[in-house]
Amino acid sequence: MTRRLRIAGWLLVLVASLLFPLVFTNPATLSIALVTLMYVGLASSWNILGGFAGYISLGISAFFGFGGYAFAITLHAFNVQAGYTPFAWLPLIGVLTAVVAIPLGWAALRTRQAVFVTVTIALMLVIQLSAENLVSITGGATGYGFPIPNWSAAFYYKPFYYAMLTVVVVSIAVAYVVRRSGLGLGLLAIRDDEDKAEAIGVPTKSYKLAAFVISAGLAGMIGAIFAYSVLYIYPQNAVDPLISMGAALMAFLGGAGTLAGPVLGALILAPAQTELSYYVNGQLYLILYGALFLAIVRLLPRGIIPSIGDQLRSRSSRHVDLLEHDGHHVEGRVDADDVKVMEGVRE
Amino acid sequence: MNGGLLLGASVLGLLLGGIYGLMASGLALTFGVMRVINVGHSALVIAGAYMSYELFAHLHIDPFVSLVITMPVMFLIGMGLEMAFLQHLREDREQFSVLVTWAIALGVEGVLGYFCGTDLVQISTNYANSSFSIGGVQIVYIYLYGFLLGALLMGLLALLLRRTTFGWSLRATVLNRQAAQLIGIDVAKVSAIAFGIAAAMAAAGGALYGMLNTFNPGSWYDLIGDLLIIIVLGGFSSVRGAFIASLVVIMFQEILSVIISPTWADWSFFMLLAIVLIVRPSGFFGVKTREA
Amino acid sequence: MMMSVNPMLLELDGVSKHYGGVAAVDLCSFSVAERSITGLIGPNGSGKTTVFNLISGFSKPDAGQIRFDGKVLNGMAPGSIYRKGVSRTFQMARIFPRLTALENLMVPVRRKGLQGLIWGYKGVGEVEAAREMLHKLSASHVADELVGRLSYGQRRLVELGTLMMSHPRMVLLDEPAAGVHHSVLETLSRYILDAQGDGVTFVIVEHNLNFVMDICHHVVVLDRGRTIAEGAPDDIVDDQVVVDAYLGD
Ligand SMILES: Nc1ncnc2c1ncn2[C@@H]1O[C@H](COP(=O)(O)OP(=O)(O)OP(=O)(O)O)[C@@H](O)[C@H]1O
Ligand SMILES: [Mg+2]
Numbered sequence: 001m002t003r004r005l006r007i008a009g010w011l012l013v014l015v016a017s018l019l020f021p022l023v024f025t026n027p028a029t030l031s032i033a034l035v036t037l038m039y040v041g042l043a044s045s046w047n048i049l050g051g052f053a054g055y056i057s058l059g060i061s062a063f064f065g066f067g068g069y070a071f072a073i074t075l076h077a078f079n080v081q082a083g084y085t086p087f088a089w090l091p092l093i094g095v096l097t098a099v100v101a102i103p104l105g106w107a108a109l110r111t112r113q114a115v116f117v118t119v120t121i122a123l124m125l126v127i128q129l130s131a132e133n134l135v136s137i138t139g140g141a142t143g144y145g146f147p148i149p150n151w152s153a154a155f156y157y158k159p160f161y162y163a164m165l166t167v168v169v170v171s172i173a174v175a176y177v178v179r180r181s182g183l184g185l186g187l188l189a190i191r192d193d194e195d196k197a198e199a200i201g202v203p204t205k206s207y208k209l210a211a212f213v214i215s216a217g218l219a220g221m222i223g224a225i226f227a228y229s230v231l232y233i234y235p236q237n238a239v240d241p242l243i244s245m246g247a248a249l250m251a252f253l254g255g256a257g258t259l260a261g262p263v264l265g266a267l268i269l270a271p272a273q274t275e276l277s278y279y280v281n282g283q284l285y286l287i288l289y290g291a292l293f294l295a296i297v298r299l300l301p302r303g304i305i306p307s308i309g310d311q312l313r314s315r316s317s318r319h320v321d322l323l324e325h326d327g328h329h330v331e332g333r334v335d336a337d338d339v340k341v342m343e344g345v346r347e
Numbered sequence: 348m349n350g351g352l353l354l355g356a357s358v359l360g361l362l363l364g365g366i367y368g369l370m371a372s373g374l375a376l377t378f379g380v381m382r383v384i385n386v387g388h389s390a391l392v393i394a395g396a397y398m399s400y401e402l403f404a405h406l407h408i409d410p411f412v413s414l415v416i417t418m419p420v421m422f423l424i425g426m427g428l429e430m431a432f433l434q435h436l437r438e439d440r441e442q443f444s445v446l447v448t449w450a451i452a453l454g455v456e457g458v459l460g461y462f463c464g465t466d467l468v469q470i471s472t473n474y475a476n477s478s479f480s481i482g483g484v485q486i487v488y489i490y491l492y493g494f495l496l497g498a499l500l501m502g503l504l505a506l507l508l509r510r511t512t513f514g515w516s517l518r519a520t521v522l523n524r525q526a527a528q529l530i531g532i533d534v535a536k537v538s539a540i541a542f543g544i545a546a547a548m549a550a551a552g553g554a555l556y557g558m559l560n561t562f563n564p565g566s567w568y569d570l571i572g573d574l575l576i577i578i579v580l581g582g583f584s585s586v587r588g589a590f591i592a593s594l595v596v597i598m599f600q601e602i603l604s605v606i607i608s609p610t611w612a613d614w615s616f617f618m619l620l621a622i623v624l625i626v627r628p629s630g631f632f633g634v635k636t637r638e639a
Numbered sequence: 640m641m642m643s644v645n646p647m648l649l650e651l652d653g654v655s656k657h658y659g660g661v662a663a664v665d666l667c668s669f670s671v672a673e674r675s676i677t678g679l680i681g682p683n684g685s686g687k688t689t690v691f692n693l694i695s696g697f698s699k700p701d702a703g704q705i706r707f708d709g710k711v712l713n714g715m716a717p718g719s720i721y722r723k724g725v726s727r728t729f730q731m732a733r734i735f736p737r738l739t740a741l742e743n744l745m746v747p748v749r750r751k752g753l754q755g756l757i758w759g760y761k762g763v764g765e766v767e768a769a770r771e772m773l774h775k776l777s778a779s780h781v782a783d784e785l786v787g788r789l790s791y792g793q794r795r796l797v798e799l800g801t802l803m804m805s806h807p808r809m810v811l812l813d814e815p816a817a818g819v820h821h822s823v824l825e826t827l828s829r830y831i832l833d834a835q836g837d838g839v840t841f842v843i844v845e846h847n848l849n850f851v852m853d854i855c856h857h858v859v860v861l862d863r864g865r866t867i868a869e870g871a872p873d874d875i876v877d878d879q880v881v882v883d884a885y886l887g888d
Contacts, residue, residue, distance in 0.1 A: 195717075
């Protein structure tokens with residue numbers, strides 16, 4: 001794909017999302033659009049660690065929930081009036097969440113692979129437990145309310161929509177900057193072979209932590225807007241494992257590690273899952289959601305965008321194969337990792 | 348502080364730890380053999396609990412007796428799940444397995460909810476609350492039976508692993524999947540059977556869980572965090588480690604709940620995890636240097 | 640028998656490494672002169688790769704001392720040893736398969752602070768340097784290919800190029816010629832000789848003895864973890880001990 005085409009694509013999506021609330025004014029539609037945007041942002045920020053560095057986290061809803069609580073508590077503490085002013089506090093929430101993520105990330109990132117995933121699940125549980133148990137701060141199981149803006153029902157979702165859009169644009173921009181920076185290259189190297197990256201001088205520890213913290217900060221702001229839009233935050237809506245799973249799943253569907261993949265995945269899956277939840281009861285929803293998930297991992301393990309990219313690449317670069325004289329002369333030992341590399345290539 | 352209370356808490360923690368060990372050891376087994384983190388393991392526990400519950404409620408079969416039905420059935424279900432969804436995983440197996448098994452857990456939750464409803468239930472046998480007293484410590488029979496069942500099944504598993512050809516292939520697979528394949532072990536078959544065994548252990552754990560707690564299809568979510576942390580503390584792929592870690596963690600939790608408060612006890616798992624992460628992360632299953 | 644013109648850049652002094660009951664490296668001692676190309680040969684399992692692992696910090700010696708430029712390396716992490724100027728390749732080329740060749744080469748480029756965090760890695764200087772390196776390795780045509788798709792020999796070239804991007808003083812090559820087509824092999828020896836001319840020291844583990852005899856100044860022979868002979872290539876081929884070690888295996 002040419003560079004110009006890509007820029008045009010991004011601009012088109014941006015303009016469409018700017019105009020969306022002007023065209024579709026139905027509040028029910030707008031609320032679905034808000035949730036969709038939320039997932040676009042979450043999947044994109046998840047991707048900075050999960051996609052670039054290959055550290056799959058299921059703890060993003062920990063920071064999503066933390067941001068929500070931090071927002072509610074901050075607004076209350078500083079007696080911020082309902083309306084637009086709360087949105088001005090969002091950057092602070094982002095920074096706060098990021099700061100909290102530093103020690104958590106430091107501890108969690110001492111592990112790798114499966115253990116890391118497990119630790120992020122524990123992280124999610126510990127934030128939820130804190131929300132339940134630190135009653136004097138969080139209101140315990142009953143939760144914490146937001147100041148209620150006096151917007152009409154027809155208008156209500158629009159400010160949230162545009163606030164969310166702003167944070168989403170920031171998330172994608174941050175992901176873009178990271179991707180083309182030295183940090184991004186280091187993260188991709190970590191994904192492919194962390195020990196080797198470390199051995200050739202990539203500061204793997206600080207790079208991973210940076211990715212963890214950036215992605216947490218973004219998730220915190222997204223969670224804050226979401227919580228404000230539903231006006232009430234309690235342990236179950238703040239730290240929802242389905243949100244962690246959703247963000248990861250959407251990124252995988254579109255293509256983890258690419259910039260457009262998580263956006264595409266969220267645009268497809270988020271509205272679909274919301275629609276689905278209207279039409280089928282909770283039990284069937286879970287079954288279908290699980291089945292969809294299994295189907296995606298099974299049929300498109302590398303996601304939509306990389307699969308398309310492969311198609312294009314294999315067409316444009318066939319001539320290279322002709323130059324590989326020595327490919328067939330490999331002798332000696334071939335180890336498992338090499339076989340894995342080869343299998344990855346063949347797919 | 349009351350010494351008797353402390354003793355009581357320790358005994359209770361030990362017994363309960365044995366029951367958790369039963370559940371956690373299956374998780375460690377599947378990780379060791381298959382490099383698969385089965386976050387759906389606790390959903391299998393709940394599925395087992397529902398089977399025992401339904402057999403008890405409708406056919407009045409005692410949950411300890413119905414294990415002869417539920418364990419084989421869960422064994423087959425486990426094998427089926429493994430062959431259908433996990434066997435084909437190749438690249439990034441460990442990480443993908445978390446996603447896949449989470450999806451399986453959601454599916455199991457949905458199926459249970461669809462057929463059994465979402466009300467909280469409990470397997471209430473007539474001996475549920477009977478207890479005896481020894482040395483001033485009150486012991487509920489179910490806990491003792493549960494512990495004994497756990498110890499028995501762990502013993503059988505140990506025999507299977509140490510004394511049979513299958514156990515030998517299984518341990519070889521744990522040590523090195525690739526190498527095991529090269530020396531002619533049918534790793535796919537071993538994996539499916541190991542997953543089946545883990546599911547059968549989950550069924551037994553589920554029967555006990557269902558007698559000790561009220562539960563509904565969503566209860567797997569309450570349980571999984573505890574089980575995962577236990578196997579992290581136990582060294583991830585070691586069945587024995589998982590069992591010992593359960594005893595330690597649950598005793599710690601019970602003791603904490605009498606000497607400080609039950610609220611604090613909820614944190615005990617996470618505190619232990621944090622300590623291990625900070626002090627000895629390499630004590631885990633290490634994915635260290637692949638030497639050339 | 641050692642070359643005495645240049646000071647010794649690398650010295651191993653009674654280095655040992657045991658795995659369980661196996662002594663992979665057993666009281667091994669040898670030195671490598673600065674700006675030399677030293678061959679490290681020996682039958683399969685004689686401990687050559689283990690010696691590399693010990694020097695580069697991927698495993699820790701049980702006993703003995705490893706000195707680089709007079710400083711003790713024992714116990715240092717691979718990253719720190721790398722920053723001292725010691726680089727290595729792996730017996731099974733280790734590259735970043737899902738990055739392009741050009742990107743692979745840019746991974747080790749040192750970036751400081753904010754520059755590392757935000758500035759594009761495709762800064763003009765970096766890309767130019769990487770392209771030039773690929774050119775020297777006759778691999779320009781694969782610059783934008785994902786390395787995982789390249790042939791084995793090309794991956795080896797990329798692996799070497801990646802190391803050379805950060806201007807190491809000493810490079811350890813583990814079987815660079817194994818499974819590599821002879822055209823790539825020629826590129827490789829030419830490149831090594833050029834770099835050596837620019838002041839880089841090489842230690843090469845290789846079973847292809849022709850390759851070793853062609854480019855090495857000095858050869859060290861290992862058997863069962865011990866140095867059994869060392870000297871100029873021509874003396875080594877005639878050494879009865881060496882012949883026995885190879886044939887007796
Ligand atoms: N990580 C390890 N664990 C156990 N044993 C090891 C390990 N690494 C090497 N060994 C053993 O140490 C001895 C030396 O191995 P090494 O790989 O260094 O030999 P080598 O000279 O590189 O052989 P080759 O020419 O086949 O590459 C062998 O017996 C090997 O089995
Ligand atoms: Mg070797």
